[in-house]
Amino acid sequence: MDSTAAGAEHPFEYDATAEPGPRLRLAGRLDVHAVERHWGPLRRRARELARQGAGAVSVDLDGVEYCDGAGAALLHALEQDLATGGAEVWFEGMGRMVREQLAPYRELESVEPARGVHGRGWWPGLLDGIDRVGQAAHSQFSFVGELTRAIGSSLRHPRQVRWGDTLRVAEAAGFQALPIVSLIAFLLGVILAFQSAIAMRQFGGEIFVANLVAVSLFRELGPLMMAILLAGRSGAAFAAEIGTMKVNEEVNALKTMGLDPMRFLVLPKVLAGLLVAPLLALYANMIGLIGAAVVMQGFGIPWVAFFNQVTSALTLSDLVSGLVKAVVFGLVVAGVGCLRGLQTGSGAASVGLSTTSAVVTSIILIVVLDGVFAVLFYHLGV
Amino acid sequence: MARVSEDADVVIRVRGLTMGFDDLVLMRDLDFDVRRGEIFVILGGSGSGKSTLLKHMIGLYQPLAGHIWVAGADIAEADGAQREAILQRVGVMYQMGALFGSMTLLENVRLPLEVHTDLPREAIDAIARARLQLVGLGAFADFMPSEISGGMQKRAAIARAMVRDPEVLFLDEPSAGLDPITSADLDRLIQRLARTLDMTIVIVSHELASIFAIADRVIMLDKESQGIAAEGDPATLRDTSNHPWVQRFLRRTDSDEERPA
Numbered sequence: 001m002d003s004t005a006a007g008a009e010h011p012f013e014y015d016a017t018a019e020p021g022p023r024l025r026l027a028g029r030l031d032v033h034a035v036e037r038h039w040g041p042l043r044r045r046a047r048e049l050a051r052q053g054a055g056a057v058s059v060d061l062d063g064v065e066y067c068d069g070a071g072a073a074l075l076h077a078l079e080q081d082l083a084t085g086g087a088e089v090w091f092e093g094m095g096r097m098v099r100e101q102l103a104p105y106r107e108l109e110s111v112e113p114a115r116g117v118h119g120r121g122w123w124p125g126l127l128d129g130i131d132r133v134g135q136a137a138h139s140q141f142s143f144v145g146e147l148t149r150a151i152g153s154s155l156r157h158p159r160q161v162r163w164g165d166t167l168r169v170a171e172a173a174g175f176q177a178l179p180i181v182s183l184i185a186f187l188l189g190v191i192l193a194f195q196s197a198i199a200m201r202q203f204g205g206e207i208f209v210a211n212l213v214a215v216s217l218f219r220e221l222g223p224l225m226m227a228i229l230l231a232g233r234s235g236a237a238f239a240a241e242i243g244t245m246k247v248n249e250e251v252n253a254l255k256t257m258g259l260d261p262m263r264f265l266v267l268p269k270v271l272a273g274l275l276v277a278p279l280l281a282l283y284a285n286m287i288g289l290i291g292a293a294v295v296m297q298g299f300g301i302p303w304v305a306f307f308n309q310v311t312s313a314l315t316l317s318d319l320v321s322g323l324v325k326a327v328v329f330g331l332v333v334a335g336v337g338c339l340r341g342l343q344t345g346s347g348a349a350s351v352g353l354s355t356t357s358a359v360v361t362s363i364i365l366i367v368v369l370d371g372v373f374a375v376l377f378y379h380l381g382v
Numbered sequence: 383m384a385r386v387s388e389d390a391d392v393v394i395r396v397r398g399l400t401m402g403f404d405d406l407v408l409m410r411d412l413d414f415d416v417r418r419g420e421i422f423v424i425l426g427g428s429g430s431g432k433s434t435l436l437k438h439m440i441g442l443y444q445p446l447a448g449h450i451w452v453a454g455a456d457i458a459e460a461d462g463a464q465r466e467a468i469l470q471r472v473g474v475m476y477q478m479g480a481l482f483g484s485m486t487l488l489e490n491v492r493l494p495l496e497v498h499t500d501l502p503r504e505a506i507d508a509i510a511r512a513r514l515q516l517v518g519l520g521a522f523a524d525f526m527p528s529e530i531s532g533g534m535q536k537r538a539a540i541a542r543a544m545v546r547d548p549e550v551l552f553l554d555e556p557s558a559g560l561d562p563i564t565s566a567d568l569d570r571l572i573q574r575l576a577r578t579l580d581m582t583i584v585i586v587s588h589e590l591a592s593i594f595a596i597a598d599r600v601i602m603l604d605k606e607s608q609g610i611a612a613e614g615d616p617a618t619l620r621d622t623s624n625h626p627w628v629q630r631f632l633r634r635t636d637s638d639e640e641r642p643a
Binding site for chain 1: 483484499500501502504505508509511512513515516520521522523524525526527528545546547574578579580
């Protein structure tokens with residue numbers, strides 16, 4: 001006989017006898033602690049009894065003082081073990097508490113799940129997958145269409161744009177991003193200059209580091225780094241904000257009040273993105289040049305010489321092509337952030353998914369578009 | 383840690399509790415007891431601090447002054463391990479259900495057992511399914527919370543709160559927003575838990591029909607006086623209290639205005 005010390009005067013105990021008839025006697029507190037210990041042994045004993053018993057096994061519950069949900073689970077499992085062993089089960093001395101606890105377990109025997117819990121096979125799964133891809137493409141195309149219409153209408157009717165919101169978002173996405181953009185751009189300038197200066201020194205051409213850094217920053221790295229930072233800071237924030245509003249049904253509230261979420265939520269963010277992206281890129285370029293200039297001091301190139309070289313190296317097309325890219329990147333980052341926010345399902349987890357997806361999609365699109373621009377500018381001779 | 387030992391029947395003892403946030407005091411000097419096995423209802427108007435009081439009783443908020451003994455231990459003074467031990471003995475259903483959206487109902491209900499017991503998985507599954515069946519959701523075990531209605535989410539949250547047969551079950555507005563039939567089913571369930579499983583149930587509510595049906599005792603928090611306006615059995619309070627606010631609350635009449643003939 002075994003027992004538990006579950007803090008009661010009468011800990012759980014049981015015994016099983018085969019004579020005169022097969023009989024299982026349980027007594028004491030049939031609680032979670034007792035069940036933790038006896039789940040396996042008691043059920044094995046019950047199956048043995050079922051094998052021995054000719055027909056019926058009686059289970060004596062007269063001594064059970066307390067029975068919780070776990071206790072009822074054990075009783076129900078015993079009942080089923082005995083039944084599958086071919087024995088008929090007789091419960092004796094079942095109190096009200098045991099009966100109440102056991103009731104839902106017995107009801108469940110006849111409950112059909114409201115939905116199939118098993119997989120539906122690969123074919124319907126594949127069709128579902130294709131359907132989802134189609135729906136995603138549809139929602140992305142319709143988002144792009146609606147956004148284009150909204151931007152067009154905002155150009156025709158600038159008064160309808162929520163400029164207050166736009167400026168607020170621009171401040172958060174632009175001005176408040178200056179410290180991190182400064183840090184990254186400065187370090188980028190420092191690293192670029194340092195790495196290239198070491199190589200250039202072998203040929204006595206340290207001064208041409210200015211050309212290299214200026215052109216690569218203005219045409220390529222400034223807009224690219226800015227866009228990635230914008231995606232991580234603001235694209236994610238847009239997705240999380242709109243996603244949480246979606247989860248809280250605030251987006252539905254807007255719709256039912258006759259306010260277009262596109263105009264109310266998306267447009268201010270996209271306009272802010274369009275506005276701050278070229279400014280941030282320009283700022284990143286400047287700070288990057290300063291970083292490079294600082295390094296070049298160490299290689300004996302004075303400030304004036306460095307910046308003279310920069311101005312002679314840069315053309316207007318370097319500047320413009322970089323800024324055009326920045327504008328497009330800003331549009332993509334803000335648009336994708338808002339799209340992913342609006343696509344949020346329900347629950348906290350889906351907001352997290354939207355945010356992740358906003359950043360990942362933005363970065364992929366930025367890199368792909370950067371490649372497209374490279375080819376385009378080459379063919380245009382820019 | 384201070385302990386109470388005078389009355390074995392008292393599960394929760396509150397003495398001199400002043401609660402609020404920084405400068406804002408909601409209630410002063412509350413004294414009341416919750417007895418074993420009773421259905422105890424905290425009543426009060428919106429913003430009177432009912433839910434805040436409940437959160438003090440489960441140790442989420444720290445009182446400005448006073449003591450709250452839950453199952454013999456002062457939860458306001460308990461350290462991490464002691465608080466953990468107290469919380470092992472209570473179950474809480476939050477106002478909005480607070481089901482974890484990334485888990486099915488079954489996984490939600492199973493979670494407390496998985497974390498706190500050494501039961502085999504088969505047993506945990508059986509218990510969780512039975513608890514869902516007890517609240518009428520046996521068929522919906524594999525649904526996500528987002529796929530069921532608000533009322534069903536509340537019932538699932540109750541199943542999760544009571545899956546470990548706690549000594550005290552705290553329910554924050556269990557029947558708010560439910561239809562009358564579901565609400566009556568829930569009342570019956572609460573009574574069943576208290577009467578047959580010996581659970582002590584503390585409910586924050588302002589659903590009068592439900593309170594008259596199930597409450598053994600109520601306390602009524604009055605925002606004006608920052609204290610308990612009345613305490614006792616709801617029907618007796620309605621019939622005998624001469625506190626005007628209590629009368630207005632329980633009879634839902636507006637004694638300040640002439641009623642149209």
